[in-house]
Amino acid sequence: MNDTEFQEYLRGLGLKVESAQDSDSTPYTVIRNITISGGSLAGHTCDVAIACCPSQPYVAAAAVHTRPALLPMGTRNTQASKLGPNWQYWSRRLDRPPTPQRLWTHILTVLTEV
Amino acid sequence: MNTYDLAALSAFELSAVMTADLDSQLRRHFDKGPRQEDLTFAIWRPSSSTLRYTAVLGELLLPSSSDRILNGNAAFTGDYFSRVLAAVPDGAGIAFLHSHLKPGWQGMSYNDTVAERDRLAAAVAGRTGLPLLGLTWGTDGAWSARFWARTAPFKYERLDAAVVRVAGPDRLTLTFHPQLRPPPKVSAAQVATASVWGERAQEDLARVRVGIVGLGSVGSVVADALSRMGVSDLLFLDHDIIEERNLDRTLHAVPEDARVGTPKVAVAERGTTTSHTARDFRVRALPVSLLTDEGLAAALDCDVIICCVDRPWPRAILNAMAYAHLIPVIDGGIMTRVTPEGRPLNIDWRIHTVGPGRACMYCLGALLRSDVALDRDGMLDDPDYIRGLKPEDRERYNRRNVFAFSLAVAAHENLQLAGMIAGSSRIGGVGPQHYSAYPGEMTVSETTTCEPDCEIAALTATAVGLEVRPPVAGRAP
Numbered sequence: 001m002n003d004t005e006f007q008e009y010l011r012g013l014g015l016k017v018e019s020a021q022d023s024d025s026t027p028y029t030v031i032r033n034i035t036i037s038g039g040s041l042a043g044h045t046c047d048v049a050i051a052c053c054p055s056q057p058y059v060a061a062a063a064v065h066t067r068p069a070l071l072p073m074g075t076r077n078t079q080a081s082k083l084g085p086n087w088q089y090w091s092r093r094l095d096r097p098p099t100p101q102r103l104w105t106h107i108l109t110v111l112t113e114v
Numbered sequence: 115m116n117t118y119d120l121a122a123l124s125a126f127e128l129s130a131v132m133t134a135d136l137d138s139q140l141r142r143h144f145d146k147g148p149r150q151e152d153l154t155f156a157i158w159r160p161s162s163s164t165l166r167y168t169a170v171l172g173e174l175l176l177p178s179s180s181d182r183i184l185n186g187n188a189a190f191t192g193d194y195f196s197r198v199l200a201a202v203p204d205g206a207g208i209a210f211l212h213s214h215l216k217p218g219w220q221g222m223s224y225n226d227t228v229a230e231r232d233r234l235a236a237a238v239a240g241r242t243g244l245p246l247l248g249l250t251w252g253t254d255g256a257w258s259a260r261f262w263a264r265t266a267p268f269k270y271e272r273l274d275a276a277v278v279r280v281a282g283p284d285r286l287t288l289t290f291h292p293q294l295r296p297p298p299k300v301s302a303a304q305v306a307t308a309s310v311w312g313e314r315a316q317e318d319l320a321r322v323r324v325g326i327v328g329l330g331s332v333g334s335v336v337a338d339a340l341s342r343m344g345v346s347d348l349l350f351l352d353h354d355i356i357e358e359r360n361l362d363r364t365l366h367a368v369p370e371d372a373r374v375g376t377p378k379v380a381v382a383e384r385g386t387t388t389s390h391t392a393r394d395f396r397v398r399a400l401p402v403s404l405l406t407d408e409g410l411a412a413a414l415d416c417d418v419i420i421c422c423v424d425r426p427w428p429r430a431i432l433n434a435m436a437y438a439h440l441i442p443v444i445d446g447g448i449m450t451r452v453t454p455e456g457r458p459l460n461i462d463w464r465i466h467t468v469g470p471g472r473a474c475m476y477c478l479g480a481l482l483r484s485d486v487a488l489d490r491d492g493m494l495d496d497p498d499y500i501r502g503l504k505p506e507d508r509e510r511y512n513r514r515n516v517f518a519f520s521l522a523v524a525a526h527e528n529l530q531l532a533g534m535i536a537g538s539s540r541i542g543g544v545g546p547q548h549y550s551a552y553p554g555e556m557t558v559s560e561t562t563t564c565e566p567d568c569e570i571a572a573l574t575a576t577a578v579g580l581e582v583r584p585p586v587a588g589r590a591p
Binding site: 001051054055056057058059060061062077079091093094095096097098099 | 430434476482483484485486487488490491493498499502565567568569570573578579580581582
């Protein structure tokens, strides 16, 4: 897996995918306008960013970033994001072999398990 | 200059490597009885490092019955070779493999030379941009290899490989070129050692190139023990220097080293230069991190690597290298937990070898992908991040250690290396080892394999480039 495959997979699902950089110039994949389908945040819409993998082989970042912040900052393993003041860093681990489908499922799980 | 030009290739030591699975397939294909040779083509991919140029053999392009003529000798047809030229993917090379009816490293007959130099070398170089690789199989399973380098238009010259490696779950089999890498005689200082596993294994141990990544508490002991065992070709990789806090568990380090900040690799070099038993002892001590272009290239020079670092990110790189470049990695780790009052709760360590045919560090549960990401992204150096972790996660990053724990891990890492080279599970055991200090028990798993969807096993024999990004600002690489 690589970032291009992930982005193509997301576009194949009909999602709007963009790019962004944080304050360290780290590139991110940004998925726009995700509506959360379950959990206490059901019905909220947010953008989600995942840091691109700078290495080979691919290792998924251990965090997802949301815009806007959906939780009080500092709760539930969240903190400020280097992407900017509108963003929130969620420390969330993915410890399975990375595939585009698995990474997308991971994002949805993170958003709905709150 | 092209990769297949003599000037490019002759700058390197040449080698070839394959998995034991591929070796078994070839053995079955070549087994035609005592009077019949056979042949095949295969795909290989280049693995280039500081000193060495290696062909990593991949898939076979086996002949059909009409693709070659068997009459004691074996000859391929033009149609077969044309099919091979069409099948080779971009970036890959072509190997021509055939069997002989004698054991050991093989020379080349006139017909062998004509086939490789005059019929194949130019066409292969033109099609692939890489030199033709020729390999010959001996009846004892020994492989000999050579590359065909262009010296002038339409002229090709044979460059012999120094070693051919077969990496499998139980053994790393090495066939050395008898002149380029001749066997050293067992010295008087090695008699007791060689008497355990025999002179043949001692000769291989003496010539295997072992890289030690991390020359701290475990690595400094591994280095010393290897040099005493007769291993004569060592690479030390560590960017760190000796500090006072290292003196309780780094072999050969003295207070003066902490005062002046001696590189850890220099301390290990100083120690092994005086403790080795080999007549011709070479050590390359590089004070650089594995996570640099120089460090990665040096590690790829090795036949085996002993991983003595505890950081997840370099361990992940070595984990991938073991499969993609067929360089087995022996890895160990120590975990100590204490009660809130500071008394020992659990002390354990584990030692395992990863590489083709074995489970990788992820599938063994010895390394978490998410820890790798956190280390790569600098989070494990962020005290606020560490403070916010759950206690059980935070415990994984503690650095508690005692020299005796490191001695035990180092001893078993060395034994796994010796067992792998000697081909004897009676030295290194049958698989991953896990020691629990209480009650004092070593448990051993049979060698296991990766999960079916493991991305690391999927890298096997791909020779894929391993990339590390520049270090996070303000953090040592």
